[in-house]
Amino acid sequence: MLRSSSRTSATGPFLVGMFVDALGNGLYVPLTLLFIQEVTGLPTPVVGLGVTVAATIGLAANPVAGVLIDRFDARTVLVGTYVIRALGFALYPLVSGFGPLIAVAAVIACGDRAFYPASSSYVAVLTKDGGRDRLYALMATARNVAFGLGGLLSAAAVSLAGGYALIAALNAASFVIASAFLLRIRPTPGEHPPSPARGGYRQVLTDGPFMGLVSVEQAFTLTKLILSVGLPLYAVSVLGAPPAVLGILYTINTLLVAAGQMGVRRLQRHARRTHAMALSGVVFIASCVLYALAAPLPPGPPRIAALVAATLVFTLAELMHATPSASLAAGAAPPALRGRYLAVHQMTWSVGQVVAPAGFSLLLGSAPLSLWGALATLLALASAGLLRLSARLPAEAVSDALDGRP
Structure with a gap:
């Protein structure tokens, strides 16, 4: 429970802002490349x-x-990320060439990363x-x-005349x-940094325990990218599953993450965060x-059922990992x-988005099952590392x- 009334009153507007932001992103992200192509009129390779x-x-x-x-x-920077992305999407319909496309897309990418x-x-x-886990x-x-x-609204929007421009707006x-x-x-209180920051990124990079935490987080980040990067290739190219199955798996994951976050958090509230994350690694x-x-199951319904079952377990692990990791x-x-510390921690996603497409494709192309073996090995090392970092x-x-806090 948050003890400060000012902080408590701030959480409502903060969460509403997060909801509205994600609602707009949900319109766009599932159609990213198609959206940009339709709005700008530029060829797909460009x-x-x-x-x-x-x-x-x-x-x-x-x-x-x-x-x-x-x-x-943090709040000033957060507002800044909203403002520059609003500007970027407002400008998308005016883009008509490669240079302007890079400029507008780079503005949006900078806002996303920040x-x-x-x-x-x-x-x-x-x-x-207190109450950090609950708010996360x-x-x-x-x-x-x-x-x-x-995502549901985007399907309706694209059916309308000028639907892609509407999504941008x-x-x-x-x-x-x-x-x-x-x-x-x-x-x-405490919103502004308590004192001039000393040490900069050198202090972050020489903080052994924290960099150890970043290292183990990289294994979890790569694993989470499976759902959007590796699983589509594995399900369709290796298992021969129909592409429509991917939408079902994505929907299962999204709905259960939304519905289960608070319940899983309550079950974890007395656990050490390192141990909760290590257990998520096992799952x-x-x-x-x-x-x-x-893979060894007969094609058709048996393989699809196995994919659904695996995705359910994957989603449970995702729920177990998310809140303790952020907190x-x-x-x-x-x-x-x-x-600076959290910027370094978030770089695991930047690294993952660079490594995952090529790495997952290489493993699936050479020996499909090696992808799962490689991830399992990384996760086992990460889980063991978390127990040592505890x-x-x-404290x-x-x-x-x-620390005696709720």
């Missing part, structure tokens, strides 16, 4: 290359965001007196529900509305085994350098109970 170049440029926004968060505050350390840092500010779980629930609703509006909710929040390994066991990283970061990370980060 769009693909432009988005790749823009995403590469956007990687730099992650460490820059960390500096800005520590220099100013959003994650900023939002995670702001949760840490709002929950300084609530945020994940709100965003998954909104993202699912946005609605997504831009969602960022404006989300920033308006954040700006309504009065500054909370992720079980899902890898189930995905691998689908542990935020708690292990010194307040004066929290922006005594090296700050109040590992468990609120160790």
